[in-house]
Structure formats: structure tokens, C-alpha cells
Amino acid sequence: MYESYYGFHAKPFQLNPDPTFFYGSRGHRRAMAYLEYGLHQSEGFIVITGDVGAGKTTLVRSLLQRLDSSKVVAAHLVSTQIDADDILRLVAAAFGMPAKNVEKADLLLQLEAFLVKLTATGKRALLIVDEAQNLTPRAVEELRMLSNFQLEDHALLQSFLVGQPEFRHTMQSEHMQQLRQRVIASYHLGPMDPAETRAYVEHRLACAGWRGDPQIEDAAFEQIHTESGGVPRRINTLCDRLLLAGFLSDKHALGGGDVGDVVREMHEEQGPRVLPGGVPFAAPDTVVNLGALAPLLADPAAAKRLAELGAGFQVGRLEARIERLEQMLGALLGLASGGGREREPLGDIREAKDGK
Known part of the structure; x- marks a missing residue:
């Protein structure tokens, strides 16, 4: 328009990630350097995390645009809440292999054969998993197992895991020790x-x-x-x-x-989104980040102000709802009376009922 x-x-500010608009801030340049370093190493995992909207997907698409397709065959996988068997099927499908109704053992054999054949032609395989925070621990473990595919001393698959900060918590769990040992570099992409x-x-x-x-x-x-x-x-x-x-x-x-x-x-x-102190404020129907409220609650004056704000907001919502109900009830009473006389104020109706 x-x-x-x-x-x-x-359109200069479209929300869809577009690599042609990629801007290399210090953080984005460093994240890209880590990805390129991973490509050079041709083994292990590179982990990039960042908050929602930090530019991770644009970063990935910019990298994919730079790749030499004659040397690297890349599969870009955007994960959802999937488990171990599903992640293998998605990886196989991303590399162009049939995966539907294929047993896990056969799927692994197909993947290994594909990767060996690819390496024999002088190409490398790169798997990029976006939204990695959605992976279950079992799915992450399956990805780690794929990194075991080797031809002599040469790794057959390079993997980049890109996700939100909570993926770091997944990696720090006691069951992820072997994965952590395979991570050759990681970087958190912060704001500008x-x-x-x-x-x-x-x-x-x-x-x-x-x-x-x-x-x-x-x-x-x-x-x-x-x-x-x-x-x-x-x-x-x-x-x-x-x-x-x-x-x-x-x-x-x-x-x-x-x-x-x-x-x-x-x-x-x-609606209101931020409380004093810059704490994000969720609408009543959403989940409140209690951890973000902790600094305010530690300050008695701020905690009191927070309670006043919360109470005021709830009262405001109740008053608005009562007003809407009064309007609806007034309309219904008008219809019931045939609409021929002026409706009585609801306050008067309530007083008449109380006084009988």
C-alpha cells in the first residue's frame, strides 16, 4: 500500500524471513562465522540459539543461499513436537528419500547408504534443524546417533541445530552429555x-x-x-x-x-503488555511469566503497585462485563415489553426488586 x-x-519490513534483506550485525556476523566454521570442519554439531524474532531463520536462509550446491547437499528441517522415529523419517524425506511406512532399521540403512554415496561423489551432507527447541530428548538423541555415520575417519553428516534459548536447557540435561561432546561450537544471538x-x-x-x-x-x-x-x-x-x-x-x-x-x-x-520496570504483561487468558515478575516482587513498593495494577485491571474487566450484561438485559426487557415503552434503567430495576 x-x-x-x-x-x-x-516491502522493506515484511515479516517473512528473506535472505535478500539479511543484515550482518555484529551478532549475526559472528553467528554466520560459526556456521561457516562448522562447514569447514565437516563434522559434529553447531548450535545457534536466539530469542523469538532474533533473525535465526533469516540467518539460516542466507547461509543456504551462499552454499555451493555442487559441493554441499543441504536439508532444511523445521521441527515441531516430534519424537525419535518421526525425526528419522523427516530427515530421510528432507534428503529426498522415501520414508513412509519404512521400518526404523531400514530407514537407517537407507540414510547411511545415501550419505556414503554422496561422499563418494565428492559432496557433503548438511542437515539444518530449525526450531530445535521443539525436539524431544529422544529425537535429539536420534540426531546424535546419525552423527556416528562415518566412512573410515570421515564424518558423513554435518548438523546445525537452531532454536530458542530453551534448547540450551535441553542440552544441559544429564542425558545430553554425549551430544554436548559432539558440539564443536555454539552461539547465542542477542538483540541489536x-x-x-x-x-x-x-x-x-x-x-x-x-x-x-x-x-x-x-x-x-x-x-x-x-x-x-x-x-x-x-x-x-x-x-x-x-x-x-x-x-x-x-x-x-x-x-x-x-x-x-x-x-x-x-x-x-x-491491550496492556508492559508493567513498570519493563516486565512483559500477559493478557488474563495467557500464561504469566512468573520468573520475569520476581525482581518486582522482591521490592515491597513495586509488589504493592503490581497488586494495585492487577486489582485495577480485574475490576475494570468486571465493570466492562457488567456494563455489557446490563445493556443486553435492557434490550431483552425492552423486547419483552413489546418495545412500546421506554426501558427503565437497570439500576432502578435492581432497587425495585430489592425493595419489593
Whole structure:
């Protein structure tokens, strides 16, 4: 919608991971260096973790785009809650082998034969498992067993495991000792600092054909980093809405106030999300991160304020619900009376019932 207005030839802040928009921040460059190091070693596991929206999938797709297909055959697997037998079938299918209704022993033989044949042609096999935090411990163990495939002293399969921070907890369990011994490098991808956030925004705009329209003021960049925390996906979401708001308001210069307006609009749509101290606030129907609340609860004054906020929020919800119920009841009473007389206020009805 706003692309033609600002002269873009593509949408600069789409949420779908696109390697053509890859920006090499310090953290992303280091993560990429670890992956390339793993390719050079041709054995073991490389583990990359990062919070939701940190840019892990974009990093992986950028790596896949760089690979020489004449030397490396790569399989990219996005995992869900799957167990040991299923992970083997998914790996086989990702490398193009039939896996349906195949017994585990036959599946392992097929995989080994495929990897040996691939190595004999001078190529290497790379398995990338995205969303690795969804793997069960048994599934992770099956992946470790695949790393045992060797031809003389040459490993037949290189594996990259990419996931959210909780995957590190899986790796630290007592049952994962053998896997940890196979990990040759690991890296946690953190958020970007203010300077990197600005460079990231400008990079994506430039990739879409930006030539200074809209002009983005320094205060806007500062506000974007503050509100997004330097997390790429949050930056994309905020900047996409910012450009849309600029288009709707016919603006060619965007400042900190414009970012603030967009943030307030998004908060109104989503409901309260952050408590004092920057603690994420979940809606009543979601699970609250109690660990994040611990620093506040340790401070008596903050704990009291938190309780007041919680009570106020619940009272507000109850009042809104009662108001809706009163409106519905009033409408029903009006229908029951034939709609020919003015409805009595519900407060008066309640008093009449109490007074009989």
C-alpha cells in the first residue's frame, strides 16, 4: 500500500524471513562465522540459539543461499513436537528419500547408504534443524546417533541445530552429555544495540529502493530501538506500521512522535503488555511469566503497585462485563415489553426488586 507512495520496489519490513534483506550485525556476523566454521570442519554439531524474532531463520536462509550446491547437499528441517522415529523419517524425506511406512532399521540403512554415496561423489551432507527447541530428548538423541555415520575417519553428516534459548536447557540435561561432546561450537544471538538498529532499518529500506523518502529523524530511530528492544522481528512490525501511518497521514518526514503514536495505537489494539520496570504483561487468558515478575516482587513498593495494577485491571474487566450484561438485559426487557415503552434503567430495576 505505502510502497508506491514512497517509491519502494518491495516491502522493506515484511515479516517473512528473506535472505535478500539479511543484515550482518555484529551478532549475526559472528553467528554466520560459526556456521561457516562448522562447514569447514565437516563434522559434529553447531548450535545457534536466539530469542523469538532474533533473525535465526533469516540467518539460516542466507547461509543456504551462499552454499555451493555442487559441493554441499543441504536439508532444511523445521521441527515441531516430534519424537525419535518421526525425526528419522523427516530427515530421510528432507534428503529426498522415501520414508513412509519404512521400518526404523531400514530407514537407517537407507540414510547411511545415501550419505556414503554422496561422499563418494565428492559432496557433503548438511542437515539444518530449525526450531530445535521443539525436539524431544529422544529425537535429539536420534540426531546424535546419525552423527556416528562415518566412512573410515570421515564424518558423513554435518548438523546445525537452531532454536530458542530453551534448547540450551535441553542440552544441559544429564542425558545430553554425549551430544554436548559432539558440539564443536555454539552461539547465542542477542538483540541489536541502538546503532545497529538504525543501520538495520536503513539497510532494509535501501534494499527496497529507499532514497530518503520518507526522511526519518534521529529521535525516531531512538524510539524504534527503545520500543523494539533491538529485536529484528519487532523492528519490522513497528516500522511497517510506521510507514503505513506515514502514508495515511501524507507524511514524508517521520519523527519520534510518529513512532510514539504508532506504539500507542498498537498497545491499544493488543491491550496492556508492559508493567513498570519493563516486565512483559500477559493478557488474563495467557500464561504469566512468573520468573520475569520476581525482581518486582522482591521490592515491597513495586509488589504493592503490581497488586494495585492487577486489582485495577480485574475490576475494570468486571465493570466492562457488567456494563455489557446490563445493556443486553435492557434490550431483552425492552423486547419483552413489546418495545412500546421506554426501558427503565437497570439500576432502578435492581432497587425495585430489592425493595419489593
